Amino acid sequence: MAILVHRYDSPDRFVAGTVGQPGERTFFLQAREGNRITSVVVEKQQVSVLAEHLDKVLDEVLRRSGPTVDVPPAREKADDVDPLDAPITEEFRVGTMTIAWDAEINKIVIELFSNVDEDEESEDPADEPELSPAAAAALEGVAEVDADEVFVVKISAAYARDFVARAQALVSAGRPPCPFCLQPLDPAGHVCPRANGYRRPLF
Structure with missing residues (x-):
């Protein structure tokens, strides 16, 4: 079955945001490029995990690459604090998330999958796929992902740091x-x- 891909190689914006009041918030990840907007629903914990792993990947890239790659330090406040772009239309709910560093273009690649089916045969940690030195996955123990749709976003290291700062503030702004x-x-x-x-x- 063909998979529907929502791809953003150079998004104008990629942010986490919410709709609703504290205690009843729905969390979204949203990308915009020109007039094209894609929004997917995530759990609060997924936003937190995504931010945490983005920081870890960037820190690892900085440690291994040094000054050859422009990776800014972690930030406390985000530049982008504006609301989500309208219209906010849910494409799907996110199941699996993966993160990797593409050394050829010096960008973070984030993949968000719908309708996840984990490979049940890969229960032994020794069967987990190996990561390249400067890449990391946000989900552990998944060898194959079966999904109807995938949301792929590529962002610079500086933009990833801004995303992390906004996501962390968003998560901590609850009740x-x-x-x-x-x-x-x-x-x-x-x-x-x-x-x-x-x-x-x-x-």
């Missing part, structure tokens, strides 16, 4: 934790399990 049980506080009220089901004052 604040309860000081007693550390579960997210609901704007409508919070029944703390450590209070045996009773609401207790914070102060």
